[in-house]
Amino acid sequence: MSSDYFPWDDIYEGNVFPSGIFMFEIEEIIPDNESITGKLMPKSRLRCVEPDALKGGTHFDQYVCGTDENPMEVNNGTFGAKALKAIFKAAQTPKGTSLEELAKNSVGNRLLIQFGEPTEDEWGLKSKVVTYHKVGEREVGMTKVKGGGAKVMAKSSAKLPPPTTTKAGSAAKKPATLPCAACGKQIARKDYAAHVLECEG
Numbered sequence: 785m786s787s788d789y790f791p792w793d794d795i796y797e798g799n800v801f802p803s804g805i806f807m808f809e810i811e812e813i814i815p816d817n818e819s820i821t822g823k824l825m826p827k828s829r830l831r832c833v834e835p836d837a838l839k840g841g842t843h844f845d846q847y848v849c850g851t852d853e854n855p856m857e858v859n860n861g862t863f864g865a866k867a868l869k870a871i872f873k874a875a876q877t878p879k880g881t882s883l884e885e886l887a888k889n890s891v892g893n894r895l896l897i898q899f900g901e902p903t904e905d906e907w908g909l910k911s912k913v914v915t916y917h918k919v920g921e922r923e924v925g926m927t928k929v930k931g932g933g934a935k936v937m938a939k940s941s942a943k944l945p946p947p948t949t950t951k952a953g954s955a956a957k958k959p960a961t962l963p964c965a966a967c968g969k970q971i972a973r974k975d976y977a978a979h980v981l982e983c984e985g
């Protein structure tokens with residue numbers, strides 16, 4: 785492929801993920817990052833690899849592990865420590881007691897992140913992580929939840945459980961359209977990636 789090629793239509797520009805379950809690869813976990821409060825706050829960078837409509841999107845996160853009493857140590861009861869352990873387990877990182885080693889050994893590993901509807905605060909819109917899963921434990925795709933709509937999954941090449949069947953025993957058909965997380969319109973599967981890049985909500 786020429787060095788002049790720029791895959792315009794295939795580059796996902798957003799870093800706020802809609803409700804659903806998506807596959808990520810861990811690109812980096814910085815274990816010794818310190819927050820402005822002086823507490824240990826490791827940070828991560830994960831790249832979305834599935835589904836295709838969101839491929840290339842980056843999820844950044846931070847995990848406050850320090851406390852007022854022990855600001856630069858990983859403390860068992862902190863939300864940050866629990867989240868990091870869940871990530872390491874979902875990414876099937878070998879068990880260990882060194883945060884630096886765990887961070888290094890997790891790079892390149894894949895996991896599933898389940899997101900809820902994005903939330904908004906004074907800094908703007910952000911992704912809402914619900915939980916983490918090992919690859920193959922859940923189906924990858926977006927979930928339409930606004931207005932009580934039906935669950936709609938995007939195409940995935942991950943190992944999935946057998947398709948659900950109807951009472952007649954035939955496999956359930958995949959929907960021909962997917963909901964846009966920005967505007968809510970139903971978009972044909974073949975046009976979805978292009979629509980996501982152009983949609984302004």
